């Protein structure tokens with residue numbers, strides 16, 4: 416699929432001696448795995464090229480994938496090719512030096528909200544950006560080199576962005592690409608342990624989530640996590656946000672939302688929205704956000720606006736339930 420655009424990208428890569436990889440802010444397994452995996456594939460395939468992944472925005476839980484490259488001067492970027500992966504809009508690109516690159520390529524699987532770059536390869540039906548990188552490798556495997564390390568990075572993003580191959584968007588193509596990665600000899604037992612073991616204290620926090628969770632009339636499960644609760648359990652914003660996944664298996668609750676207080680002066684609240692069957696991104700887009708059909712993010716200011724978003728989500732779910740069958 417999209418062989419023409421992928422060939423264009425490969426030719427651009429061949430054209431440049433210097434390549435910079437970029438990803439989104441508030442990084443996740445997909446954008447980290449995709450940039451690290453692609454960097455390694457390019458480095459193995461073209462040893463004479465300089466491939467950089469420079470980003471000072473790091474996540475503790477992804478530290479097992481290794482550190483980023485040291486910063487280079489702004490001058491260095493100017494004759495380089497920039498490749499931005501997994502990032503729907505320019506304002507979400509983490510390292511702003513992408514602006515300095517001579518040319519820019521966008522590789523993404525989010526619902527397109529904004530065009531940028533000289534070449535765009537966007538496939539919203541892909542379950543992860545890592546799947547696209549795996550596909551890119553598989554398409555040109557006679558010209559590219561991969562190893563277990565690169566494949567493990569890519570597989571990490573495929574696993575995390577698809578909820579361990581569970582979400583909508585996972586199809587035969589996903590599995591065929593995953594198979595190409597697994598064939599390199601990934602230690603999946605170790606990988607899953609690195610990704611999914613929880614600290615004892617975090618499970619205590621989860622217990623509190625289950626105590627405090629609520630549900631709206633039409634089946635939107637939700638939780639408010641204020642600054643005090645984050646401090647009580649010593650949680651990073653990342654850890655606090657991941658609690659949305661604790662609400663993902665309640666029968667009848669086809670949408671679930673976590674509100675996480677940022678604790679800044681503007682009383683901003685980070686909102687994570689998830690759903691099955693019904694698409695939730697229209698609600699996220701109404702509140703300064705976006706993302707995927709069934710996994711979106713938004714920002715609201717103050718608890719009053721949070722209640723408004725919740726009411727909108729409830730009405731959205733009500734309408735869906737009244738007009739559809741077969742949801743659980």
Ligand SMILES: [Mn+2]
Nearest residue numbers: 445501544576
């Ligand atoms: Mn992604």
